[in-house]
Amino acid sequence: MWVRVIILIIIAWILQALFTFLQISNYRKRIRELKKKGKLGIGKVSRKLSAGTIVFLVSDDSKTIIDAERMSGITVFARFKKDKELIGKSLAELEEKEFKNKAKTEAVKKAVENLKSQFQSED
Numbered sequence: 001m002w003v004r005v006i007i008l009i010i011i012a013w014i015l016q017a018l019f020t021f022l023q024i025s026n027y028r029k030r031i032r033e034l035k036k037k038g039k040l041g042i043g044k045v046s047r048k049l050s051a052g053t054i055v056f057l058v059s060d061d062s063k064t065i066i067d068a069e070r071m072s073g074i075t076v077f078a079r080f081k082k083d084k085e086l087i088g089k090s091l092a093e094l095e096e097k098e099f100k101n102k103a104k105t106e107a108v109k110k111a112v113e114n115l116k117s118q119f120q121s122e123d
Helices: 002-035 091-096 102-122
Strands: 039-045 052-059 065-073
Touching (some): 002 039, 065 102, 091 102
Antiparallel strands (some): 039 052
């Protein structure tokens, strides 16, 4: 009886490690692909008991968002999805915008700050 329980725990642990590896691989792949399009800002909000959020914002030289992706969830099955609501907005617009989802608002603001620091380092 205990042997079966231990085997199930080991299998669950191995599956969790595998899915975590796949999620990290997807994260890195998205970063590589988005960096080719322009400056990349990343905003991350972690929650202990609710869904965390990661936002990728790609900006052109005129500080306009040309691509945006967001991942939100609490499991390793969460994947990045296009966030069309953010595309075409300026950094200034996004800095002031409030979304229904508080985690999204925080992550977008962090990504905007990340982008602004990149533009400032160029000046």
